[in-house]
Amino acid sequence: MRRLLATIGAVLLVTSMAACGSDSSDSGSSAAPKETTITVFAAASLKGTFTEIGKQFEAANEGVTVKFNFAGSSDLVAQIQQGAPADVFASADTKNMDKATADQLVEGTPANVARNTLEIATPPDNPADVDELSDLGDSKVKVVLCAPEVPCGSAAKSVEDVSGVDIKPVSEEQSVTDVLNKVINGEADAGLVYVTDVKAAGDKVKGVEFPESSKVVNTYPIAALTGSKSPEVAKNFAAYVTGAKGQAVLAAAGFAKP
Template sequence: MTRRTAHPPRRPRPRTALGTRRGRRVLTGAAAAAALLLTGGCAGTAPGEPGARDGNPTGTVTVFAAASLEESFTVLGERFEKAHPGTEVTFNFGGSDSLAAGITNGAPADVFAAASTRTMEVVTRHGDADGTPAPFARNRLAIATLPGNPRSIRSLSDLTRPGLKVVLCDRAVPCGAAARTALDAAGVGLTPVSYEQDVKSALTKVELKEADAAVVYRTDVRAAGDRVEGVEFPESAEAVNAYPATVLKNAPNPTAARAFLALVRSAEGQRVLNGAGFLAP
């Protein structure tokens, strides 16, 4: 069964467009990385395990992935396990910057899928990527509002209205950097009520009615279903994020890692990603 660790704890959410959220230990990307270090990499393959049996992947593959990939990668993880009996996919979803920091600090992982090329460069500069990371998808921003859009938000400039509670991702996180690019393109100066460590945490503020709006990825708006309403804005075209992925140089299970990435890049993988709202790479 696919196991997942994830972004900071939040209250349970009902069924999403792509499935249900099952019980799991929830950690931030940095905390999960620390836990893996303390356990000596128990989420990876056992020492000496080749990661292949009769030419097929086996064992555990550990994937560090941007929080916005949670729904689509969970689906792909389940399909991978079904196609390769004897494998298990363990996910650590979180802010790309925290995941990258964990990898450069030695957290054992097989695959890294980031929400921006800038974040991936942290890992490649440190020498942790096995080869040259390549994009597998792209994503655009949208404004998430309360259902029915009661505050009649139609543009980025509407987010500056007095009394409106707006949430952004932290500037160090890809969704936060993209939001700042879009706001600059619109000539809008905005001070949010909070900066969140990943896109799911920003979206949850709206879902729980703790904020009136958040600038998030449109894939997250789609995954939230009727719990939020999405508002498109033209400046999102100025801040399209490419999502690169790579097998990591010290991957405990490189055979399964390559096979999982092959699924992500395959026609089947692209259909799942496109269905979640991602753009082709």
């Protein structure tokens, strides 16, 4: 009987100690969140919106840091193909995302997050009096475009094809940001950029809309990458961009729904 009572007492003691040790509310301690950093490769035209979305995502996910690499989509996919460490890819067109998918670098199926169209940007005083797309075909007007392999350059070529306007650019840039900066700095009379870029630039440029732009629409896809070391966080970020909060940020910047 004494042996049985001793055994019962020992069990009760261990159970009591375990219960005390598991009550984190008394001690005020809790498991610290795991520190995780993901790198998002995103098209240059997404810089403003994705920077904001990244801050929101970090605030909603304690311990997570989002780093970005913004550049032309063709440059980004080339870097990913060459083994650059990245967790998420957001392209300004489906063509470059298709390249990553074909090389089995994309996890699952890319999701479309936004659409964008082109607009003419000129310096605020519009020195060349650009009023419509056909004005860009005048050899006296210094026009800057994105290079053909870049999504905004491919879109510009399509606009030329549907309109019949032959544009002879003074330079071709590797990102839409570079085109916009040349216009802002007075190095060009006009440039073809996205509607969202004109809006983001504010009074630094004047936007000139043209009806032909509606015939050429760029769709932006996003996907987590197979090389990600934090695949779940990468998928969650992509889902956040396609979710209500991410879409709200994109819509406020002038992007159209996918």
